[in-house]
Amino acid sequence: MRNLEAFEVPNDGEIALCEINGRMQSMNYNYANVNAFTNTLECYPKIHITRDLLHPVTSRDEGKALFLPVNVSFLKQLTQIYYEQGFVEALHTASAHNQIIISKGALMVLDILKYINKIRILFNPNIKYSGTNLINQFSQTRNWLSNTIRCISWHPHTKKVAVVTCDDSVRIFSDDNAIMPLLRYKHQRNITCVAWRYMSNSEIAVGHENGITVWNIDANSLVSRPSISNAVFLKLPNHKPIMSIAWSPKGDKLVSCAACDNTIYVWDVELNKTSSQKRPGSSGNILLKWSQTGEKLFSCSNGLVFRVWDCYTWECERWTVLDGRVQTACWSSCGTNLLFATSTETVIYGLIIKTDQIFTSNTETSSSQAIPLIDTSKIDIEGIVVGGLIQCMESDPKGKHLAVLFQDTNCVAVFNIVRQPMLQIIPSSLVIGLPEEKPSIISFLQHFEAGTCLTIGWSSGRVQYYPIIYTDLSIPNQVNTSLYPSFNTSPF
Template identity: 60%
Template sequence: MRNLEDFPVPIDGEVTLCEINGRMQCMNHEFANVSTFTTAVDKHPKVHITRDLLHLPNLGDEGRALFLPTDVPFLKQLTQVYAEQGLKEVLHTATLHQHLLISQSARFLLAVWRYLRKARLILNPSLEYHSCELIDELSQTRNWANNTIKCIAWHLHNSRLAVATCDDSVRIYCNDSSFVPLLRCKQQRNVTCLAWRPMSLTEIAVGHENGIIIWHVDFNSLVTRPSVSNSIMLQRVDHKPVMSLAWSPRGNLLVSAAALDSNILVWDVELNKTSVLKGSRDSGNILLKWSPAKDKLLSVSNGIVFRIWDCQHWENERWTVPSGRVQAACWTSCGTSLLFATSTEPVIYGLNMKSDHVFSSNSESSIDHAVPLFDLSKIDLEGIAVGGIVQSMEADPKGNHLAVFFKDTSCVALFSVIKSPLLQLIPSSLIVGLAAEVPSTIAFQYNFKPGACLSIAWSSGHLQHFPIIYTDLTNDFNASQYVQSQIRSLNNSR
């Protein structure tokens, strides 16, 4: 099994800009410009989310410091606290009142509140988590709670990029156009995922804490902020927070997974009707992914179970991991194998779907269980920390590349994928940002003709487009041949 020592390492002070014909290209961060090597992404949207672009919901404590304190009647003070912070803070405030009867009554009600909460936690342990803490723990986005960019998504058919930010807004960038539609409403809180609708140029699904909003964006209009009348609200009481969305190939159905709901819901968007995938009774679900052939659907629970659904009959095969949960997963382009990593082991596994238990110890069924493909144990490469537990992984639409980034280190590892005769991952490039940057989330562009293009949202709010170009090749088959020739040269050098 290969490990991270095979990766090429940038020189100290350099950032990784692109990959040309299998070779990583870097420049000093002060002069870094991807146009030095290729013009393939010159017209891509330039995105750098700064504080002045955000529409934060309130001023918070910093805003209150601008005003002089005044004497406010106690009843009015309680009304203000209730409007801003809720009933629990009202009781805390009341305990400070000088009148003994009021303060003692507030303390008694707080004690009753605590006992009732403990009783509810015994009946339903998942209530212990606040929504933001739960999303941050289970999200594919690193440090979701504090990062400026929450998630990104490329359109399936053109070069439109959706970017969700920490002010609960979604911005749509179109190449280098200055027209940037802004999708935002008060119901859209704590955005978790984005999904463009297939067979449509204007519709995007936004998953958030309490449900789903389907926005219709008219790009021929000069209105930069569509109204709520251009959206469809999808919501069910127990289906939250929504963690993952997946459209059917024809775009007529939307599948959603929620962290505190054992059911996976299938929505008929236009009729606002739902049905439940039978047999999906897990503790909660956090990830959905269609296979490239659109005949299978992966669903990942927040426990040890994940399932492969047959989209013809909607029957599922149940798989398990020994501990933790599946943290990240993606399909190979053939659609018969799955790449995944768990929340407890720094290893990428490959899986052929033929049995009920992934990690079988029976040698006769070795073809049926998960095979470790790459060791991601954390190491130091010439002063650069790489590896560890996986945060997220994505495969490019053509199936030639896999991008992985980690929970505790600041690099994105890019692999070349070999599908035959055996599934292999070959170290390709190590994408390094600025000294203080860590990757937040990643996404591959769908319609990038020169090869593949990986978009990386960094913690600084900067979004980098990393092109992977084969200048002397004309199709995916030749690209695969090129990578195989690189493997042979690497093995010969050893």
């Protein structure tokens, strides 16, 4: 099993900007500019979200300070609290009433609800966590609770990207930045994931603490803030917080999972109907990944269990890890290789799917085995610490590269994926941010003619492009080969 020692790092004071024909190109971070090496990114949007661009998050109670208090009847006050804050808060208000019958009745109901909640926590421990803490624990985004950028999702067919920020806004950037749609809704709180619909130019699903909002953005509209009339709200009782959503490659189905619900739902968005896939062995699910061929669906629980579903029969093969849970996973482009990492081991595992029968009880005759591919234990390479437990992994659409984001080291590791004669992961390059920057989230462009391109959301709100270019694939004048020899490059 390989380790991370094969990585070569940029020279002191330099950061990696791109990779051309297997050679990492770097430049001093004070005047770093990827356009000095390649012109392939000129038509892509430049994204840097600073704190002054964020919308302040306000609570409903702030507007009450503008009005003078008035005396209202108890029944009217109770009704108002019920509609604004819910049944439980209305009971707390009733328990403080001066009439003994009303207060004792409210206290009795609150005691009953407390014992019911204890029983629910016994069967599903995740309920005791607040929504934001639970999301932060299971999210693919590093430090989800405090980082500016929480999600990045590239459109599968056009040069368009959705960026989710900590103010619960979804900003749509494209090659034409004249109009930047901003998707906001009062019930769209604590956004966890976002996914563009395949075979569509305008639909995007946003998963959040309360459910799923599917927006339809008219490409010809001049409105920068689409109204909720352009959206469909999908919600089911106890199916929250939504942790992962995924569109099928045909765009006809949307799957979702929630941290406090062990049921995976398959949505027909047009009809607002669902079918459910439920298996015992967990109290919730945290990650869904549809293979690019559409034949398999990966799902993992918040416990030891993960599954690979056959999307034709909706039968699944059940697999368990020894400790912890599956933290992150990704498919190869052909849908026959699955890479995953757990929350307790510094190892990337590979799963080779050769037949419809993924796992068998007899390990000697099983056609597929989860095998350790690379050890990601922390090491120091020329003063740069890399490795540790893995936060997120993404493979590029062509299945040639793997990007890995770690939980507590500040490098994004890029590997080459080799499938023949056997599945291997080979260290390629390390991407380091500017001083004081930490990586938050990673995502690959869906279509990049010159090779592939990784995008990294940094803690400063900057989105970096890291293109991996092969000159035999690029069109003329896309790579400035006459420019980059004049700069210092790494020996890789």
